[in-house]
Amino acid sequence: MSTARASETRAAWLFISPWVLGFLVFTLYPLIYTGYLSLTDYDVINDPSFVGLDNYHQLVQDPKVRLALTNTFIFAVLSVPTQLVLSFLLALLLNRAGRASGFFRTAFFLPKMTPAVAIGVLLLLLFNGQNGLVNTFLGWFGINGPAWTTDPNWIKPGLVMMSLWTVGASVVILLAALRSVPQELYDASRIDGAGFWRQTRHITIPMVSSAIFFIVIIDTIAAFQSFTEAYTAYFGSGNSTYSNDAALFYAIYLFQQAFRFLHMGYASAMSMLLFVIIMAVTAIQIRVSRGSVYYESEQA
Amino acid sequence: MRPSPLRLALPLAVAALVTSGCAQGTADSSSGADTSYDAGATLSGDLTVMGFGATDEIGSVRLAEAKKALGDKVTVKTVEGDLDIQQFLTSVAAGDPPEIVYADRDQIGTFASRGAIIPLDDCIDGENIDTSVFRKPALDQVTFDDKIYGIPEFNVVQIIQANADLLDKAGLTVEDVNGHDWDAVSAANKKLAVTENGKLKVIGFDSKLPEFLPLWVHANGGRLISEDGRTAQLDSPEVVQALEWAVSIYDDQGGFSTVKAFRDSTDFFGEGNQFATDSLGAMPMEQWYVNVLNDVTPDVNMAFDTVRDKQGEPIAFASGSAWAIPKGSKNPEAACRFARAMTATDSWVKAAEKRVSLREKDGGIFTGVLTGNVEADEKIRAMIEPGDDETWNDAIEATYEANDHTFALPANPAGSEFQTAWQDGVNRVLNGQQSPQEAMAQAQKEAQKALDEAWAEWDG
């Protein structure tokens, strides 16, 4: 029996060996190396020179780090809940759309296919304060739309609205979750005289809570790393010198430090900080959700 | 989890290999004794050119000349597209750089200070390059710590380009918008700008922020940075005043965002350009735009002048490119000769002749070429035949006058950070987040910190 056990273990390790190798080379080692680089002064051309905690001292005092973190937090706080609410609403609607739901879900999924670079460009076009589509639309209702792409107060709302456009994937996940809620639960509660809202509150939301929780975690991680759309729209044009620091997300500042100013050591320290922050936020989310996420306890 | 030690050994060995690979092997620098530059020598080998695209006859004719100068034994390969700094520096770090790079002149200081490119003194001596023919501001831009690191070419300057019809209608002349009197420009701007039901219909004057702040600062008798490239002067009164005025030009038309949104939505390179559609009074603009206008809307009624400083003297902010040899270049001799041939007076003249003949075929006018080489500029200017249309003659006149009155920011080791600092500052004002005074005080702090660090590293 023990030899069988040993051979099974061997076979298993053989199958998972690609991941183990990849983990060591592309995850664990880079993580350690970034940790080391964050303690050095390094500009790509010359060897790293050890400077101790110097980069971290600077990090704490750098107003741009604070600005970028604030921007990123605000974006996450605005975008994650709105994305969740919209995708939940869409999923509920699709769940009741009957036979045409295939068509609708296709429509909602299409934007997910647009390259992020193109989305960055679209944002500038659609939200142009003078002739943009969004302000033209608002104009029909007599609303004088804001300068979405230049006014620092409106930059992030614009980016959040644009991010809503790509919730298709979350919609599909939630739809799958909704479909696996046993019909008997609804039937039973209808006998008790529960209406649509009560059913949603007491049956639907608890039953799909693990999916909701999952989407919140994934979207949060994504929000903390958002780069492409904002970079393309507000930092990415080589010859344009216009930029807007309301769109300076952490990942963008990190990119500038690493590849424009060649402060690789500093950028590594920034990376470590981001890693710690995401870990902390995720841990808090898991802690908070513990009481409210419903799992069917099952053994594989 | 108890994997057998043997199984972990392989990945760890890979990781160890990788680690040792990451210990940066700095390529042996070829600027040493084994390099001898000699104008008479026969050269061989490969020459990879990064960052240069021969997109027109001015590029392709000179490229042919350079290949001729190198002879058959040298294989020239051009990697098209703009020079990507991160790519270039990485290739240097990895010991596999291109043999020669074509970069913006304002990047040269940063490259030099990081040891990414080599000083060209030996190259200049060996290939007998006459540096006295280059325009001084251009040469200053590529001189770092008293050594020349780049061979300059091209000069880009700005002139005032204005819609003559709109000026006439408002009872103004181009003198009112050439900048010698800022109050006059502000007044003209208010007269020219048209807003209907809250929508901007005509931009009066465009002061072209953020990019042209240096122009207004110098016109105001100030500087962004000291002559030696060590001290930022972004919070000096001249700078703040220039910024205040340039921003007020936008504020008088409903704010920068209104102007920018309108500007972003016009057909800049086509028949619907701002001058042809009477939606812009005047702006300072690079000289190449004259060619665009002459091509797509030759009948547009324009007025041109140089930008003037407060004393009424012509002034322009020069930029351009330069040839530089990376550290670790495998063929510095060929790189040096290539740079010489590309920037030689004869090559420029041949390229200009080709353009003249092409323009004649198209029925367009030849507006000259600004080469960064004084000798070549004079010879090419002599080739220009005044046309029947005074408008374009004025444009050419203004361009060459501006070319004789240029300034440039001195080379410094924190180029991109310095630039980011002042541009961010201007953008904060444009976005309504700070007053010019506050923004420039912050920019000064950021820029000086970056300069101090970069210089300390260089001097250290």
Next chain:
Amino acid sequence: MTSTDTPAPRVPTLAVAPAAPVEEPRGRPPAPARPKLARIVIWALLAVLTVAFVYPFVWLVSASFKPRSEVFDNKLIPDHFTFDNYLSIWHEAPMGLWLMNSVFVTVLATVTVTISSACVAWGFAHFRFKGRDALFGVVLATMMIPGAVTMIPVYLIWDSLGMTGTLTPLWAGNLFGSAFYIFLLRQFFLGLPRELFEAAKLDGANNWQMFTKIALPLTKPALVVTALFEFQASWTDLMKPLIYLRDSDTFTVPRGLKTLLDQFGFGGEWHWELIVTASVITTLPMIVIFFLGQRQFIDGIATTGNKG
């Protein structure tokens, strides 16, 4: 090491030992008749939202057929219909070459990540061994690590291997599988009845045969989902090409698009019509792929189940 700008949707559970997914009949059992009004409201809402989601696309396509001066006129039918934008893009940029590079990278990234992730997922799903669950916990934890954290050292690894400037770093990391897909595929493998394998064992099948002959064919929808997700992630990635590619001949479409933005951005003045057109060209292949794969794609997710 997948290039996900935005993490693709994942199986909504965080339990390490998830339930076997249940193949469910397509569509819901007919719902009890609801009042007509409610149904009308639902349809109206859906219609409005659909327009909101699809319109920017339509706008984009329509703008790409307009001359520059009309790009902003917001008319659905261009006043002056023109193909010039498409023609000038093909002239201004090696768009064909970029498309080829994108296809090359995307196909390799997709194939490698699908195979390697399936392999690893099978290892975690089929075998019992010491420390399995702890190790799988580490797999899940790697999903939390932002790409930005490992960006620089990974870059140096490729640099030391002399691979920067080539297309290799854009896909080769996928040879080692990706946590998200491992998780997804493991769910599917767990759902296969064990009896199948017991029977195969008696017939003398080895582990590899069981994997290739039984497990893979039965989990085709999941493999399709994995492939589609990776296709999308890889096709739209900008970060990696921005960092690794040197020569415009090696550019992928998003990286090339970025170059066009730089090139036509003289002093902040943009060639809008070309930008719009380039965006359409980039997006179109994705739509085609989506239409081809959407059925398995969506149903594949739907059948992974979400019981944790």
